[in-house]
Amino acid sequence: MHLHNKVLTITMLSYLAALLLLFAITPDRDFSEAENRMLQKMPACTWESLISGKFNLAAENYLSDQFPGRDAWVGLKSAIELLLLKKDNNGVYFGRDGYLLPMMEGINMATLGENMETINRFAETFPGQVCFLPAPSAAQILQEKLPPFAAPREQLELQKTVEEQLAPGIHLIDAPSALAAHKGEYIYYKTDHHWTSKGAYYAYVEAGKALGYNPLELNDFIIEQVSDDFYGTLYSKSGHRFARPDSIQLFLPNKEQSCQVEYEYEKRTTASLYAMDWLQKKDQYAVFLGGNHALVRITASNETGRKLLVIKDSYANSMVPFLINHFDEIHLIDLRHFNSDLRSYIEQHGLGEVLFVYNTTSFAGDPSIRKLGTYTKGLQDLSPIAPRGLGKPVPPSDTHLL
Amino acid sequence: MVFSSLFFLFIFLPLTLLLYYLVPQRCKNLILFISSLVFYAWGEPVYILLMFFSVTINHALGLLIGKSRKNRKTARRALIFSVIINVGLLGFFKYSGFLLQILGSVVGASLQNPGLPLPIGISFYTFQALSYIIDIYRGRISPQQNFIAFGTYISLFPQLIAGPIVRYQTIAGQLLRRPIEFNIFGEGVRRFAAGLGKKVLLANNVGLLWEQIRELPPEGLPIITAWLGIAAFALQIYFDFSGYSDMAVGLGKMFGFTFPENFRHPYISRSITEFWRRWHITLGTWFREYVYIPLGGNRTGRQTHLRNIFIVWFLTGLWHGAAWNFALWGLYNGLILVLEKYCLLKWLGRAPRFLSHAYAIVTILLGWVLFSFDNMATGSSYLGAMFGLSGGGIFNLQAIYYCYTHAILIAIAIFASTPIYGTIKQKLQKKSGALYYVATTLSSLLLLFLSTAYLVDAAYNPFLYFRF
Known part of the structure; x- marks a missing residue:
């Protein structure tokens, strides 16, 4: 048994669990100031919405919209993009x-x-x-x-x-x-x-x-x-x-x-x-x-x-x-x-x-x-x-x- | 569901792992089967019935063929029935629109396309089911008696949606007994993180460049932009596909499975023959085993050999999508392979390394143009633009803009598509084991971390302003 495999396994599982836990305990936000839009709230699960796939889509959006530290993650991505010399995103130029x-x-x-x-x-x-x-x-x-x-x-x-x-x-x-x-x-x-x-x-x-x-x-x-x-x-x-x-x-x-x-x-x-x-x-x-x-x-x-x-x-x-x-x-x-x-x-x-x-x-x-x-x-x-x-x-x- | 989503990573995977490791040994397959069905049903819940039907009928037919070893006639009938069912389902869901379109143009009428959404992974699991049935018929394997174990094999979520295509004989033993230990799990995590990074950090981002370039009008497209665009597509499809395969192999390890490798640095190839030994290996193996060799392979004279090659490549092309351009792309590959077999390979072997490599890359890129435009007219004008026939000159301001804003990303992607990184790791391991372990562990965690950021922002809704 290699120690590093144990370390990697435990760190990865704790990472997933920690974020999942944070997601569960942090209160939901209604609106994102930074993104200027309403955020997805907890979707209601009904038989119809489950069968049509609507619930699933809403649940995915709910997780990503209410993801713990969402704004910080978006900021991290933004920083990487700037390091890579990207000059535009989502139809907007980063000008001088x-x-x-x-x-x-x-x-x-x-x-x-x-x-x-x-x-x-x-x-x-x-x-x-x-x-x-x-x-x-x-x-x-x-x-x-x-x-x-x-x-x-x-x-x-x-x-x-x-x-x-x-x-x-x-x-x-x-x-x-x-x-x-x-x-x-x-x-x-x-x-x-x-x-x-x-x-x-x-x-x-x-x-x-x-x-x-x-x-x-x-x-x-x-x-x-x-x-x-x-x-x-x-x-x-x-x-x-x-x-x-x-x-x-x-x-x-x-x-x-x-x-x-x-x-x-x-x-x-x-x-x-x-x-x-x-x-x-x-x-x-x-x-x-x-x-x-x-x-x-x-x-x-x-x-x-x-x-x-x-x-x-x-x-x-x-x-x-x-x-x-x-x-x-x-x-x-x-x-x-x-x-x-x-x-x-x-x-x-x-x-x-x-x-x-x-x-x-x-x-x-x-x-x-x-x-x-x-x-x-x-x-x-x-x-x-x-x-x-x-x-x-x-x-x-x-x-x-x- | 896809692996590269927050929902999979932070909800589905942890819960499945938790359940899987909590239950006793004899229930582990059941947990995998159920979670695979949930995974499958996530996008199109109705298709869970299709999956269940497929598992049930193939399991029953497998048992029937296994029992009828003595009675070849019954076995043969069951085999034919099973092939018709499997190919029929694939044909109905994947090719009915395409076939109606052909039929329509033959009779000169426009037929209504049923427009069924393609059941996720149907091309992959149908091929697994076929290999299972055919191998039983050939007496190479004995049928799986246990319904749950067979269901687990067909629906196993790590390889369900994008391969590798695992033949039953590869994991028959593992379906009964699987090692559970940190070492294998750790390797799985490393492999999964690498695949996730390939998909989320590289494929998605070079894909954005390709999306932009393919939207440009091909008239007036400069040469540099055209080549940059198709190179971006080549990197996108490689990292997307091999990223999924890596994630599949990695997830497999987390549950104790060992899946076959699917990609081995295809872009370092020096011929198309070599490329196909390195690209989507399990698909090539499948077609060789279940189509090419049964047709007679190369043992029946040159003419039938050529016929067999073109049948296989026509089907390989169509397997990638129900449209003429995919068939054409398949035949293009078949043609190049024949040319290489009968003359080019001798020359390529003697040519300087850079020359044969350049030949292979250009041939592959031209193939990707056929692959990526299902509108043939646009595809051919794009090909024209690559050779300066668009009247757009060599480059323009926009070409420079695209180049310098993507230079670093593309450099990283090219580096990652070669085996250099692996070689460096091996050297480091020889030099200092401790340093190597620290470095690989940290880089896996970093990939996981950065991928999270890109996944969070991938959900960035472009229609942000509906409220206004």
Whole structure:
């Protein structure tokens, strides 16, 4: 009998037993802050779930989600990957200067074509001015921050396709150039896929040319830093556990301004554009307008006589605080959640101008754009919208995350 | 269930070991049989019936053939019946979609694919059952009287899902009596840790590179990227497959079994003939014993010999998957083997080592292209890209990116696919036994530890943001 075989056997068995014991005695967590998702709880075992195999799958997920020291194990893997010089994981580049940048892969050009056509048809029918602001992803603007030799071609192609296919009647706002002119500044979060308030500010300045307002100067704002421990979606998605947190700044106008924010579907009204309680949670970007809502109506006392409809994804949330300075009312519609009659809403509120704010990648893959068809065709023609790409983890369609 | 999962490692394995070592000797097979059925039923619970049916019918037929030694006619009938049942089940579950597709294209209609999920390990245990029945018929072994012991042989979870294909004669004795001691258990742990590391640390990670490259459009794919991609696949399939085999051998030892070896450093081969002596050895043995030799082998003249070779390799190809590309891959291997047999081997023996090795590697890699694309059109454009026909040039930025972000991983993988590590260990053992034991023990535990980290994170759900 060799001593080492005994040692190895006993150590290995104790290792398995110890982790199993820890798993049994540590309390279950509901939510993973680091990964930003709900964790699997103890599944109920019924005869049906056992026979169908559902229980087994849930039990496996339960073990791995509630595995003792889960975050530390993920961190260990992350450290090994960095040692091996890996520069991306799960569709996120580990860029320079602490930047995490989304890889743009698996863009469905067919969906993009459909969406462009829908938006063009909408503009034909809509009587007023229609503007389109494509918000670029960080990987397109901050190319210097990409890892060496990383080449996200698709993002540029995407941008070009959008520009080419947009009907001439729609006013294209060249946010990419405006942002590129300031690429040395903190215009994108390092751990989140959104632009910062400053990034949104430059897009807002550019949008003034199309929407016809004189944008406020930077020194018309008091910049208030409200967070310095923001770990965003890219941090969660990449599994990179050595990234530095972001800070969040709010740009508050110098001059006193009052506004009313009505969350239509939730039947809730507040007096602030910011939902400060989100700063205590994981998704701190939701400080802007409390995240995404189907329909939000903002009224301000600017006496400009102008009303703007913004059809948007989450990029618009941090831009609205700038835009509100030039309108009496801004109506925000998020088509992913909006299920009302678009036409009657527009007519009822007398909305004469429309601005689309979409991240280019998110726009390319978003099936809910089809809902715009209700404006031109009427509700009855719209077939139910099937969720796309569910269950197939490979193409990181970031639709759900924007 | 698979070995490379947290659930297997931290729940199924400890509980099974605990039960196995608690119960008295005569109940150990029963524990193994039951736990194997649970293991089998885990993914597709309904298929437990299939396994039970397979065990029962083969056990009964084995007994019948064993009793009918004097009466060749009955024995022969039972044998044919058993072959039909076993091959029929395999054919029904694995090949019905493929056969309907062929039939459909012959009659010019599109037939409905039943789309049955493939019962896990069916290709492996069917072959074990066939070898058992045929060997009884040939009088080489006597049938296992005990139902539990036979059930344990067919369903034994360590080798159930990915081999090795263990012939009954190899473990007949072990089914009755098995040594239980720390020495063998310790060796088993070492072997299991090595296999787990191969699968989780190497195969999965080089596999990610291959997944990325195979998704790229083959038009405009640069030469370097194409070769890097298929090399990554070659490493992935080797470490995946041999990792499973190592884990099987290791687990076998933990329960006192000795399984045959399945891989012996195939990528150091200097010909395809040598490659197939080192790659999936138990499958090659099976086809030789139960198909090639019964067909007449090489003793019946050149023409039938060639026919036999191509039948065997056509079937070997199809065994790997129910699609034309697998059949083609099998025939490709058969063709190269014939070429080597009749002329190339003489030259390869005289050629410098690096030249014959390069020949073997390139031939193997080209084979893996056939193997990995079930869409023939994509496969052939990928082959074109490897030889610069895609118009993508030699390399591009992306190729450099892929190379430097995977250089260390691939270097480690190549090193691990050679016998150098084993040689170093042997030298160390001669020099200092104590140091050797400390080093191997620590490296096994380290592999177990690192694999845990990768397994925990493997469950990283890419759709993290449904809440939003």
